[in-house]
Amino acid sequence: MADGVDPGEDNGSPASEAELQDEFLHEKLLSEQGTHPRMRLTRVHVRLGRRFFSVWWLLGIAITLAIALVAAAKLYFASGAGHQFLARHACIPLSPPVPAGMPAFVRWTHLLTFFLLVIIVRSGLQVLADHPRLYTKVHCTPGREWLRFRGPVPPDRVWTAKQDTITLSPLVGLPGGRHTIGVARHWHFIFDILFVLTGIVYAAFLFSTPWLHRLLPTHASIFPAAASCAVTYLSLHLPRGASGFFHYDALQQLTYFSVIFILAPLAILTGLAMSPALDNRFRWYARLFGNRQIARSIHFLVMVSFLAFFIGHMALVALTGLAPNLNDITLANNHNNLDGFAIWLLVIALVIAFNVWAVRFSWTHTRVLQRVSNLTVGRVMDLLFDHTAPRVEYRRRDISPYLWPNHARLPDSSPEWCALRDEDFRGYRLKVHGLVENPVELSLEQLQAMGKQQQITLHHCIQGWSGIAEWGGLPFAELIERVRPKPEAQWVMFYSFAAGGEGGDRYYDSHSIHDLRHPQSLLAYEMNGERLPILHGRPLRLRVENQLGFKHVKWISEIEFVHHFSERYAGQGGYNEDHEFFGYRDEI
Ligand SMILES: Nc1nc2c(c(=O)[nH]1)N[C@H]1C(S)=C(S)[C@@H](COP(=O)(O)O)O[C@H]1N2
Ligand SMILES: [Mo]
Helix, strand or coil, X not given: XXXXXXXXXECECCCCHHHHHHXXXXXXXXXXXXXXXXXXXXXXXXXXXXXXXXXXXXXXXXXXXXXXXXXXHHHHHHCHHHHHHHHHCCCCCCCCXXXXXXXXXXXXXXXXXXXXXXXXXXXXHHHHHCCCEECCCCCCCCCCCCEECCCCCCCCCCCCCCCCCCECCCCCCCCCCXXXXXXXXXXXXXXXXXXXXXXXXXXXXXXXXXXXXXXXXXXXXXXXXXXXHHHHHHCCCCCCCCCCCCCCCHHHHHHHHHHHHHHHHHHHHHHHCCCHHHHCCCHHHHHCCCCHHHHHHHHHHHHHHHHHHHHHHHHHHHHCCHHHHHHHHHHCCCCCCCHHHHHHHHHHHHHHHHHHHHHHHHHHCHHHHHHHHHHHHHHHHHHHHCCCCCCCCCCHHHCCCCCCCCCCCCHHHCHHHHHHHHCCCCCCCEEEEECECCCEEECHHHHHHCCCEEEEEEEECCCCCEEEEEEEEEEHHHHHHHHCECCCCCEEEEEEEEECCCCCCEEEEEEEHHHHCCCCEEEEEEECCEXXXXXXXXXXXXXXCCCCHHHCCCCEEEEEEECCHHHCCCCCCEHHHHHCCCCCCCCC
């Protein structure tokens, strides 16, 4: 180790990569599965006012409503007024005729999108399971969520966000089995990139062919026509002349238009609105949706809409002529044979096989997945966010009434930290060493004397919750100036007094010097105008506002300047990167 200091010395020897993979597979997969509850539909509750209701009630209400709607539509359909309306506004066909047969780009992107969305939705559910609550306020106060997938937060003890996670069956979540947001995010983001690329290819073709006119509503008459379709469908009729998918009816056209031009972009835009780098640079962005948690809720509701669309779409494909419809979307003909059906079955089988493989691969080749993600998703983040120094600040009255505490372990199993705590951190010395000209050991008083900055900022946890707090501390740039990094120093390691997990290594993480020079990168010793609470990192913690929360090391014991983070421990950049396979940079 550089300068003869072994950052792992007080926590046993650093684990090798192979050991970590092993430990993860056998120990964690099996043990943690038992400690977090499995998601159950019976535990899903919505809040109305102050009370939470089971979603089964909602389902009951929805079914009742649907029956009432069908009854009303049937009455209207049979009435004179209904008759007139339906005659005046024909449901079919609105889209102009184009040469028969689906173009190849539609057929291929359609299949590909289906495949990609299966992965995106399954891994997205896995991400949601890591913080199974949805909010309308950016604060995430327990009890104020509008939807939750597990019981209330226990009021009588410290309850960390990590404890709050649930697990999913591998049938539902990718990878499923245990809570693992790190692995899920790799699938989610790699496939997001493929989804966006598919969308770009699709759009390029769409806008250069007459096919566009089948989707783009160009006349206001589409709305009464779509209403006419809705009455027809709701009264359990099929529009006359419904020839499957050669001629879109008005409602069909509007629905496809909405899925492609509203839902898909909204999924991407609300996904981006959860990024700390984006939110903390451009306040207006998350505000487009209200706030970051509303964006997260919309992101979830978009997924629900995709699922609802999928079900309705499949039902109508089947009802309006399964065989010709499937021929149309696969082979561009509407013959009445089973060729298209066979292809469709094959596609389903391939998608299932891929998912089975993906679940296995997630646990047998987790490092490979992480590396692929670092090389793709990481590069995209470089491109999008490398130059965005965070700068958004909130007002005092925006401060969250509650900030989730989050950690696997408090530092109270470190005798060193306990001794310091017992004498109120008077003997605390922050060691700053490694590739620097001027290694130092600084007391809290010395750190405070070096400068103080206060900032009210939004914290983004990788799990999904957020919160606003005021932080006071030393701008990291001041420390950089003091210790004078050598030219080869590019990264800085932060080591905590607290263990990262049940056994072994202490918590640590790394940041590029570039990020640490941002004006909002702080070594914080105050929170909300008071001494930093023990729960939130006393005596010293990090704030690096363009990065996710797990990179804000709490209870800092020492700081080491290195050439590259790969020189430490398993080499992925931090405790979570090594043990939980997180990305080494997470600005989204
Ligand atoms: N030492 C240590 N620091 C840590 C963690 C941890 O487990 N150990 N958790 C991180 C995570 S995941 C988050 S979201 C933030 C939470 O900070 P808070 O508890 O002050 O809200 O701390 C980060 N710092
Ligand atoms: Mo976190």
